[in-house]
Amino acid sequence: MARQLTLDLTMPPASSRDDFLISGxxxxxxxxxxxxxxxxGGRMLLIGAPGAGKSHLAGFWADERGAHIVQGWTLNPANADEHVPQGGAVVVEDGHEAGGNPEAEQGLFHLWNLAGARDCRLLITARAAPRDWGIGLPDLRSRLDSAAQAVLAAPDEALLPAVLVKLFADRQIQAPPEVIDWLALRMDRDLDLARRLVSAMDRESLAHRRAISRRLAAELLDKLTPPDP
Known part of the structure; x- marks a missing residue:
């Protein structure tokens, strides 16, 4: 029997301020x-693990302020100027990706200095503190180390089930409450894992016409969770 062809009909994730789930x-x-x-100095780093909500926060912050958004790895000295409006705001997403890339590091350094000169607010998202970016440019490292840091912590017991419900809803799935409760008790509090798990459950359900159930959740959670060493 030919395998059923599935189409990804996922709606774009709800990403406004009202859709952001607030917890401790x-x-x-x-x-x-x-x-x-x-x-x-008008600059801040927003730090958190993959899936912690950095892009969601930075996205609605940028929308509310009309800020430019640029990816860290795309920066270079030639294009930094175009991203920094006088008196405005700019977001550098995944700033850690500039680390170890001399051209991107120079671009971020130039953008940093321009933001100060033009009274432009600068928000940089990253997965880790600057000491872990592998930065080779000492002047850039010292400036990043001086910035305020807002850290997104691991999800608490209230946030994880709420995120699971939202991730299913983004895919137009109303997951049974017992599935949400079962997962919240057994999976690691890892929002990136939650995202990958919901995606895998959706694909498996569509491909094989399986219900969203605790059995399906258990099978895929086992596949996505590395065994203890």
Whole structure:
């Protein structure tokens, strides 16, 4: 029997401020984000693991301020100027990707200095603190180390089930409450794992016409979770 062809009909994730799920894991970072006038030098780093909500936060912050958004790895000295409006705002997504790339590091250094000169708020998202980016440019490293850091913590017991419900809803799936409860009790509090798990369950359900169930959740969670060493 030919395998059923499945189409990805996932709706774009809901990414407005109203769609952001607030808990103890992110409340402090959100508060810092909403007070850019308090950022030292007008710059801040937003740090969190994959899936922690950095892009969601940075996205609606940028929308509300009309900010430019640029990926860290695409920066270079020639294009930095175009991203920094006078008196405006700019977001560098995945700033850690500039580390170890001399051209991108120079671009980020130039953008940093321009932001100060033009009174432009600068928000940089990253997966880790600058000391772990592999930065080769000492002047850039010292400037990044001086910036305020808002850290997104691991999801707490309230956030993980709420995120699971949202991830299913983004795919137009109303997951049974017992599936959400089962997963929240057994999986690691890892939002990137939650995203990959919901995606895998959706694909498996469509491909093989299987219901979203605890059995399916258990099978795929086992596949996606590395065994203990």
């Amino acid at each position: 894991a992110n409340r402090h970072a959100l508060g810092m984000l909403d007070q850019p006038e308090d950022w030292p």
